[in-house]
Amino acid sequence: MEEEKDVFTSSKPRYTKKTLAILFAIILLIILIDQATKFIAFKYENIDLIPNFLNLHIAQNRSGTYGVGSDSTFSYVLTNLIVVAVLFKFIISQNEFISTKIRIFLSFIIAGGISNTIDRLFRGYVVEFIDFKLLPVINIADIFIIIGWFSFVAIFAAFSVIEIRSNKEKRKNRFQDIDKKNKDNKNKEK
Numbered sequence: 001m002e003e004e005k006d007v008f009t010s011s012k013p014r015y016t017k018k019t020l021a022i023l024f025a026i027i028l029l030i031i032l033i034d035q036a037t038k039f040i041a042f043k044y045e046n047i048d049l050i051p052n053f054l055n056l057h058i059a060q061n062r063s064g065t066y067g068v069g070s071d072s073t074f075s076y077v078l079t080n081l082i083v084v085a086v087l088f089k090f091i092i093s094q095n096e097f098i099s100t101k102i103r104i105f106l107s108f109i110i111a112g113g114i115s116n117t118i119d120r121l122f123r124g125y126v127v128e129f130i131d132f133k134l135l136p137v138i139n140i141a142d143i144f145i146i147i148g149w150f151s152f153v154a155i156f157a158a159f160s161v162i163e164i165r166s167n168k169e170k171r172k173n174r175f176q177d178i179d180k181k182n183k184d185n186k187n188k189e190k
Contacts, residue, residue, distance in 0.1 A: 023107050030111035034140040041129035059137040061126040080117040108148030112141035
């Protein structure tokens, strides 16, 4: 039987300084890239990169995701900060149980949230400039948020499928062991 790990008395540190430094570097890099691209977008305002498919032009997102919600900067800033804090707390508290990939993808979400919050605090709106015509206008922070969430969900779904299969196999083996013991007991009785 496998030895179970007691998560409450583990002597393993919850996080290392190196791990935190890497996560902060990723977050800072994404924020800088997003803010720099927004600055560049203001300079060049309208560029038709691929006609009828991809344009770069400035849009002011004063509402929430995909235009949902009202024009309340305070509520969006508060919501973003809560989500960022919860995700960061999750990374720190679950560090020894989550993979590096998950930490990185959650850092993408945190960075995108912080960068869009910076926009709301200093401009009163989020600067959007990547227009794929068929989709809402987005920015680099949004792209990282989307990559982070989709990747996190995909990893979680894959992990869940593996766990379900593993549990089915364990149950199957347990029932086979019970059947074998019952047969052995019947054979002994004869």
